[in-house]
Amino acid sequence: MLQSPFSGVPQELGAAYAALSANEGGLLDRVAQERMLAPFAAALRELEKLQDGETARQEIVRRFQLETDGGPAAATERAGTLTLCEPAVPEPRLGMSAARPRFSASQLNAYVECPRKWFYRYMCGAVEDKGSSASFYGTAFHAALxxxxGEFPRPGDADPAELSLKLEGLVNSAFDRHRNNFETPVEYELQRRRAQRTAKKYVEWLLAEAKRASFTVVGCELPAELEMEGYEFIGYIDRLDRDDKTGAVAVIDYKTGTIATNAAEYREKIRRFKDFQLPFYYWARTAEGDRVWKLALLPLKDALLDVQPVVLEVVPVPSEIGRSQSATGVIPLSELERARERMIEICAELTSGKPTAFAVTADPSACTYCAYSIACADRPYPPDQRFGR
Ligand code: SF4
Structure with missing residues (x-):
């Protein structure tokens, strides 16, 4: 039936079905139950009702015109075209090893979020990331800041109106450079306006911070390179501030996506080894001789909210995680050390050559914007979609 030009099944699909049948049997049952697509499923259901095998055979020959299409001899000859070889024996799985010479905190974050995603992105380079309006918003905003x-390293000394006007112009020109990356002119305009509103709130926050304790911005997009137990790491610090009085530095990470809403939540992420970004920057700057006293995530996503960083002050002694919803908290040095140890362990795992497969995440929310979801048959489904599989 699959070979018949009247089956409606393309030749290559028919061959695939036949191969599947050779391995698993029950092909026609599957087609009749519409678990596999074939235009003759309805005909099969009718043929099933014919109790007598010979009658069914004759009906098949008639419906699919097997005799009229060159006669039995040709049918026999055609039968040879679908003679199947033995199914291939699966090759033994080989261990895989990270090929890249250098790691980054975001690479390890991807691994702990979903090892399969890490595999697709960092081992296979499976999909070219074309970016999204959210990512271009972030890129343009980072460039403007x-x-x-670069022009105003000491915001506290600047004229507030000048600072605000300057950032407005810089946001406009940064977005203009990325204009063609946005999908539509409307999308571009919406994102640009969102950035302008957020930029105003950023300047308000910046000036208030400088008034509270004056500081100097000592670097933006600062390369952070570090070798830990033979594993090389690289990253870029969005902003590094030095306190004018104490000389201690604060690491600032701009965030244009969703982040923890309070300090305790962010510290818990670090404690559970879900986020290595700021611990890595801590160790990179410490290796450079800085005294890092503060790690901060600066949310730049929501133009309607005041800019309110999530701050963790580094303390030398252990401390309990409070239940407070405060944006400011502490992180003991011991937790940053544990994060560093876990980073090294993960690098050792990834370069051991032992993993033969990379598990998918158990958290369906990780799949929402995953570029690999279309290829990822094992991905977990959100509870409300499980019965729709
Ligand atoms: S779709 Fe989900 S499970 Fe699959 S790689 Fe992406 S994040 Fe992992």
């Missing part, structure tokens, strides 16, 4: 602080 880098230019601003």
């Amino acid at each position: 880098e230019a601003l602080h």
Whole structure:
């Protein structure tokens, strides 16, 4: 039936079905139950009702015109075209090893979020990331802030109106450079306006911070390179501030996506080894001789909210995680050390050559924006979609 030009099944699909049948049997049952697509499923259901095998055979020959299409001899000859070889024996799985010479905190974050995603992205380079309006918003905003602080390293000394006007112009020009990356002119305009509103709130926060304790921005997009137990790491610090009085530095990470809403939540992520970004920057700057006293995530996503960083002050002694919803908290040095140890352990795992497969995440929310979801048959489904599989 599959070979018949009247089956409606393309030749290559028919061959695939036949191969599947050779391995698993029950092909026609599957087609009749519409678990596999074939235009003759309805005909099969009718043929099933014919109790007598010979009658069924004749009906098949008639419906699919097997005799009229060159006669039995040709049918026999055609039968040879679908003679199947033995199914291939699966090759033994080989261990895989990270090929890249250098790691980054975001690479390890991807691994702990979903090892399969890490495999697709960092081992296979499976999909070219074309970016999204959210990512271009982030890129343009980062570029504008880098230019601003290059010109005004001491925001407290600047004229507030000038600072605000300068950032407005820098945001416009940064977005203009990325204009063609946005899908539509409307999307571009919406994102640009969102950035402008957020930029105003950023300047308000910046000036208030400088008034509270004056500081100097010592670098933006600062390369952070570090070797830990033979594993090389690289990253870029969005902003590094030095306190004018104490000389201690604060690491600032701009966030244009969703982040923890309070300090305790962010510390818990670090404690559970879900986020290595700021611990890595801590160790990179410490290796450079800085005294890092503060790690901060600066949310730049929501133009309607005031800019309110999530801050963790590094303390030398252990401390309990409070239940407070405060944006400011502490992180003991011991937890940063544990994060560093876990980073090294993960690098050892990834370069051991032992993993033969990379598990998918158990958290369906990780799949929402995953570029690999279309290829990822094992991905977990959100509870409300499980019965729709
Ligand atoms: S779709 Fe989900 S499970 Fe699959 S790689 Fe992406 S994040 Fe992992």
